[in-house]
Amino acid sequence: MIQQIIIHLFKPMKSNFNFTESEMAFVTKAEQYCATGEQCRSAVRDKLLTWGAGQELRERIVDYLTENDFINEERYCRIYCDSKMHLQKWGRVKIAYQLRSKRIDNTTINKALQEINEEEYQETLTNLTKNKNNSITEPDNKKRRAKLMSFLSSHGFTISEIENAVADLGL
Numbered sequence: 001m002i003q004q005i006i007i008h009l010f011k012p013m014k015s016n017f018n019f020t021e022s023e024m025a026f027v028t029k030a031e032q033y034c035a036t037g038e039q040c041r042s043a044v045r046d047k048l049l050t051w052g053a054g055q056e057l058r059e060r061i062v063d064y065l066t067e068n069d070f071i072n073e074e075r076y077c078r079i080y081c082d083s084k085m086h087l088q089k090w091g092r093v094k095i096a097y098q099l100r101s102k103r104i105d106n107t108t109i110n111k112a113l114q115e116i117n118e119e120e121y122q123e124t125l126t127n128l129t130k131n132k133n134n135s136i137t138e139p140d141n142k143k144r145r146a147k148l149m150s151f152l153s154s155h156g157f158t159i160s161e162i163e164n165a166v167a168d169l170g171l
Helices: 002-010 021-036 041-051 055-067 073-088 092-101 106-114 118-135 141-154 159-169
Strands: none
Touching: 021 041, 021 055, 041 055, 073 092, 073 106, 073 118, 092 106, 118 141, 118 159, 141 159
16 A cells, blocks of 8 residues: 555656646545545545535546546455455455445456455355354254354355355254
8 A cells, every 4th residue: 555655656647637726626635535545436426526526527536546546446346355355254245236336347346356365255254154153042953044144145145155154064
């Protein structure tokens, strides 16, 4: 992340965009917003809207930021997938759904999802399954299995992934 900021500081900006002095205030604010962490195009548009930028200006600024690599949706998706899988313990289904809600195209989403390390993904699913199974106090195995499957489904794992993980527990 630090390297990206340093690169942006010393990289000549593409100047096909002509912003007025008042518009430059929005551009500078948007650059700073993007420099604090990876952002997608829709998040920057939404932020510009809250700051009071008009529709046409928002689009020009987002195009400028994309062209100058402040916004890179492929990079954003890779980081988003990695963090949601490791930190929130989400499955591919939920990650893809959330990325679609940010208006990111399916090709970019699928490419990022394919880059998830399968071994780490399975380990995350296994650990989540074991931990949740240990926390369920239901003595009836059918009800325990149903609660476990519902929980894993809400975390965005597919039915086949869930069935395999639950079967590994012997339920």
